[in-house]
Amino acid sequence: MPDLIFSISCTTRDPRPGEVDGADYRFISEGYFKSLVDQGLFLEWAHVHDHRYGTLKSDVDKELSQGRDVVLEIDVQGALQVRSACPECVLIFIMPPSIAELERRLKKRGTEEDSAVELRLHNAVEEMKMSEKYDYVVVNDEVERAVMEIREIILNYRINR
Secondary structure, eight states, X not given: XXXXXXXXXXXXXXXXXXXXXXXXXXXXXXXXXXXXXXTTOEEEEEEETXXXXXXXXXXXXXXXXTTOEEEOOOOHHHHHHXXXXXXXXXXXXXXXXXXXHHHHHXXXXXXXXXXXXXXXXXXXXXXXXXXXXXSEEEEOSSHHHHHHHHHHHHHHHHHHO
16 A cells, blocks of 8 residues: 555564564564663653564654654554544554453464463453543454455545544
8 A cells, every 4th residue: 555654663572483673573672672762752752562662753753744654553652642642643542352362372373482472462352441441342253354344444535634
């Protein structure tokens, strides 16, 4: 989709196999992350799954100033911060078809220990309770259908803004 940019978040976690610094995430230290928080440089940030994640304001502002829409792949804490800072944003909650399917997907990924999978599942249940605060909920049961639904939401937003 033209003029649509995916934001690259900062995180304090280690890269997973195959992830590239600066492409998937910016992998930074706890100390550097804290300094960015202290300077107020994040649009949003949160402590999630025992790590910190955040989106730099400068990244989003740069793309918006060039007429692009920016997609942030963030948790509910961050989404509510963005809603507060940018009331005109559109929040789309991507919902798993079920907790059992989410567990299957996480285990198939094979990037976390069982305890980390359990933490993610617990957090997902809590986050799903917050989906009512979003503008849209898309169930990710079939990737192609979910992508088309999200595409339609974005196109409708662009037409009606």
